[in-house]
Amino acid sequence: MTPVFKSAAILLPVMVWAVILQGCGSSRAEDEKRGKETEAAAPALEAFTLQKGALSSSIRMPGELVAFQRVDLYAKVSSFVKKLYVDVGSEVKTGQLLVTMEAPEVNSQLSGAESRLKSQEAIYLSSKATYDRLLETSKTPGTISQNDLDIAFAKQKSDLAQLDAARAAYKEVGANKDYLEIRAPFNGVISRRNVSPGAYVGPAGKGSDLPIFTLQEQKKLRLVISVPEAYIGYLDNKSEVDFTTKALPDKTFKAKITRLSGVLDERLRAQSIEMDVENNDKQLLPGMVAEVSLPLSSEASAFVVPSSAVLNASRGVYVIKVVNNKAAWVPVKTGRQVDGKTEIFGDLSLNDTIITTANEEIRDSSDIKQVKVTTAQ
Known part of the structure; x- marks a missing residue:
C-alpha cells in the first residue's frame, strides 16, 4: 500500500470520531439550554404571609314569635x-x-265571720275592763289576791288571741269574696x-x-330561636338581627338579642335565644313563624387563608408552608368558610409563608425553587 493510501486510512477514522464527538457536545449543550429555558418558563408558585383576621357571616334559621307576657x-x-x-x-x-x-255561700261565710269578730271584740273588751278594775283595786293592800289578778290577766290575753283569730278568719273570707x-x-x-x-x-x-x-301582651313580643352548638361561640349578646315572616314577606323587621338561656337543650343540642320585638302597630302576631338572619361575629383571633390554600388530602387537612425553600405539610383544623376564605387552626405562626393554591403535586419536603410571595392575603 502506497504511503498516500496509508495516510488516508489513518485520517479517516480520526475525522469520523471528531464529527461524532462534536455532535455529542452540541446535543448536550442544546439539552442544557433547553432545560434552562424550561425552568425559566415554569411559573413561580404563589404564596402569602399568614395573618390573623375576623370573618363576618350570618346564618338563616326559623324562629317563633310569642307574647312577651301570657297568662x-x-x-x-x-x-x-x-x-x-x-x-x-x-x-x-x-x-x-x-x-x-x-x-252565695261566700256571702254567708262573710256574715258569719263578721258576727264572730264582733262577738269576740265584746268578750275581749269585757275581760280587759275586768282586769283593769282588779289591777286598780289591787293597789290597796289586802283587797285583791295576786292569784285573782293573774287569772284575770290570763283571761284577757286569751280573749285577745281569740279576737286576733276572728280577725284573720274575717280577712280570709273577705279575700275569697275579692276572688x-x-x-x-x-x-x-x-x-x-x-x-x-x-x-x-x-x-x-x-x-x-x-x-x-x-x-x-301584643305590643311587645319575644322572638325565640334555637342556635346549634357549632355557632354558639360566635354569638354576641347585643347583636341586632333581621327577620321576615310569611304573612309579610316584603317587610324586614329588626330585633336585638337580649337573653341567652346559657344551657344546651339535651335533645336538640342547641341554645335557646330570645329577642325583644316592639310591635306597637300590631303587624306581628304571637304564634307567627319568622325566618331570622343571625349574624355570626368573631374577633381577629384565628388565621384566615384563601380556601384554595387548604388541602383536603386522603390522610387529613393541610396547608403547605414554605420553609427554607422546601414544602412542609402542616395539619390544620378548619373553622368557618365565608366568601372564599377559611379559618384555620394549627401549629402556625404569624408571617409564615403559605402556598396560595395547595395540591398534592407539591410533595411534602420537596424543593420549591421559585415562590412569589405577597405581604398579606
Whole structure:
C-alpha cells in the first residue's frame, strides 16, 4: 500500500470520531439550554404571609314569635260566672275588671265571720275592763289576791288571741269574696274565652279544666330561636338581627338579642335565644313563624387563608408552608368558610409563608425553587 493510501486510512477514522464527538457536545449543550429555558418558563408558585383576621357571616334559621307576657286566668273559688265585661280581641289595661262571679255561700261565710269578730271584740273588751278594775283595786293592800289578778290577766290575753283569730278568719273570707272578681294583671289582648255567663268555675272539678280567659301582651313580643352548638361561640349578646315572616314577606323587621338561656337543650343540642320585638302597630302576631338572619361575629383571633390554600388530602387537612425553600405539610383544623376564605387552626405562626393554591403535586419536603410571595392575603 502506497504511503498516500496509508495516510488516508489513518485520517479517516480520526475525522469520523471528531464529527461524532462534536455532535455529542452540541446535543448536550442544546439539552442544557433547553432545560434552562424550561425552568425559566415554569411559573413561580404563589404564596402569602399568614395573618390573623375576623370573618363576618350570618346564618338563616326559623324562629317563633310569642307574647312577651301570657297568662291563663282561672277562678280561685267555686262559683258561677255572673258577668263578662270583655271578649276575644278586647284590649284591656292593668287592673281592668274582666269578669264577676257569684257564690252565695261566700256571702254567708262573710256574715258569719263578721258576727264572730264582733262577738269576740265584746268578750275581749269585757275581760280587759275586768282586769283593769282588779289591777286598780289591787293597789290597796289586802283587797285583791295576786292569784285573782293573774287569772284575770290570763283571761284577757286569751280573749285577745281569740279576737286576733276572728280577725284573720274575717280577712280570709273577705279575700275569697275579692276572688269573685278577676282583673287584668297587665296590658294586653284577650286571645281566648272559654266560658259564658252562668257557667260553673272553680279550683277543682270540671269547672277548672279550662281558663276563663287567656290574656297576651301584643305590643311587645319575644322572638325565640334555637342556635346549634357549632355557632354558639360566635354569638354576641347585643347583636341586632333581621327577620321576615310569611304573612309579610316584603317587610324586614329588626330585633336585638337580649337573653341567652346559657344551657344546651339535651335533645336538640342547641341554645335557646330570645329577642325583644316592639310591635306597637300590631303587624306581628304571637304564634307567627319568622325566618331570622343571625349574624355570626368573631374577633381577629384565628388565621384566615384563601380556601384554595387548604388541602383536603386522603390522610387529613393541610396547608403547605414554605420553609427554607422546601414544602412542609402542616395539619390544620378548619373553622368557618365565608366568601372564599377559611379559618384555620394549627401549629402556625404569624408571617409564615403559605402556598396560595395547595395540591398534592407539591410533595411534602420537596424543593420549591421559585415562590412569589405577597405581604398579606
